[in-house]
Amino acid sequence: MKAIAIDDYGEAGNLSMRDLPDPQPGDEEILVRVRAAGVNPLDWKIRQGQLRFFLRLRFPYVLGSDIAGEVVSSGRLATKFKAGDAVFGFSDPRRGGGYAEIAVVKQATAASKLESLDYAEAASLPVAGCAALQALRDLGDVSRGARVLIHGGAGGVGHFAVQIAKALGAVTTATCGPSNVEFVRSLGTDAVIDYHQRDFLAGEDTYDVVFDAVGKTSFSACRKILAPGGIYITTLPSPEFFLSSAIQKIAKIFGRAKQARLLMVRPNSDDLTYLGQLADEGKLKPVVCVRLPLEHAAEAHRVSQAGHVRGKIVLEIFDHAQSGPPA
Numbered sequence: 548m549k550a551i552a553i554d555d556y557g558e559a560g561n562l563s564m565r566d567l568p569d570p571q572p573g574d575e576e577i578l579v580r581v582r583a584a585g586v587n588p589l590d591w592k593i594r595q596g597q598l599r600f601f602l603r604l605r606f607p608y609v610l611g612s613d614i615a616g617e618v619v620s621s622g623r624l625a626t627k628f629k630a631g632d633a634v635f636g637f638s639d640p641r642r643g644g645g646y647a648e649i650a651v652v653k654q655a656t657a658a659s660k661l662e663s664l665d666y667a668e669a670a671s672l673p674v675a676g677c678a679a680l681q682a683l684r685d686l687g688d689v690s691r692g693a694r695v696l697i698h699g700g701a702g703g704v705g706h707f708a709v710q711i712a713k714a715l716g717a718v719t720t721a722t723c724g725p726s727n728v729e730f731v732r733s734l735g736t737d738a739v740i741d742y743h744q745r746d747f748l749a750g751e752d753t754y755d756v757v758f759d760a761v762g763k764t765s766f767s768a769c770r771k772i773l774a775p776g777g778i779y780i781t782t783l784p785s786p787e788f789f790l791s792s793a794i795q796k797i798a799k800i801f802g803r804a805k806q807a808r809l810l811m812v813r814p815n816s817d818d819l820t821y822l823g824q825l826a827d828e829g830k831l832k833p834v835v836c837v838r839l840p841l842e843h844a845a846e847a848h849r850v851s852q853a854g855h856v857r858g859k860i861v862l863e864i865f866d867h868a869q870s871g872p873p874a
Contacts, residue, residue, distance in 0.1 A: 548569050548649040550566075550648065551647070551844040552567065552606075552609045559852070561594070562594070564841070564842050575653055576652065577657060581648060581649065581650050583666040583861050583862065585613025586611075586844075589640060593608075594610060614650050614652065615667070617631055617632065618631060628654065634658065634659055634660055635819065636657030639653075639656075656814050661823045667835045672707075676831075677813070678782065683717075687780055692716060692718065693717045693756060694754045695757075699723070701855075701858070702856060702857075706734055708760055710830065717756075719738070720737065720747075720754070721736040722740045724743060724855065726855075748768050755778070759783075762781055770805055778805075780807075781808075833859060840865065843862070
């Protein structure tokens with residue numbers, strides 16, 4: 548198979564296309580012919596070596612965790628899917644493998660792709676979509692009428708979070724830069740804050756949940772905009788976060804303490820199926836701002852690293868025996 552791999556940590560230029568042996572599925576895994584692979588900030592952070600103390604890579608390492616494609620074969624105990632089924636799913640970063648013509652994922656982290664999503668849209672969902680869903684539904688306990696602020700509403704996780712919050716019945720406010728105000732408004736949010744024009748941390752409004760989808764704020768900075776018992780959720784751990792977490796445990800003794808929670812996304816089949824159903828019902832529309840062929844993975848990383856991406860970046864993987872995308 549053809550795949551994009553690295554032989555060591557480094558810059559985007561280290562990404563190279565090469566021929567590698569096809570992976571083989573384990574007992575509870577499925578082998579997928581990949582049609583599209585999502586690009587996440589996690590990917591270039593792994594490539595740079597930022598996570599080397601948490602992830603021990605075996606080189607050559609094929610990057611990518613989000614995939615969509617068709618099942619080729621299944622392991623002995625993987626009976627949920629059959630050959631030819633269209634699926635989307637998540638490959639554990641410890642293994643990687645998404646930027647390739649063939650990939651392996653666990654049956655437990657894959658779901659059927661519905662007709663309402665093309666392959667690129669489906670490949671954009673696993674990490675970012677599950678992050679948004681688990682932050683709001685599970686950590687934030689968002690329900691109808693909850694007041695939710697999403698910081699970074701135009702990004703990969705953020706644009707999903709805006710739509711999911713609305714699907715859960717929340718009253719939503721989202722922050723973004725001036726060039727994305729109309730885009731974020733089109734996602735269905737009730738209010739948009741251009742953070743170049745207004746300091747959303749000034750305390751003019753309060754929220755039941757503040758979800759920092761870009762890891763650019765802190766619990767202490769957001770306390771004043773949290774309602775009593777409000778929850779701050781972040782994707783980025785910090786010393787300040789853990790100190791605040793310890794203080795809030797003491798504060799609970801004295802009443803409705805404001806809380807800080809750290810998101811550790813865990814893609815799974817049930818959540819992927821739920822996201823697919825939201826898409827089928829017209830309540831969730833993945834926005835793929837950049838579609839590039841697999842061989843342009845380095846460019847995709849550079850775009851992601853530059854920041855201010857609207858929606859998601861996806862690599863499309865064409866059959867090299869054909870001249871264009873799969874039908």
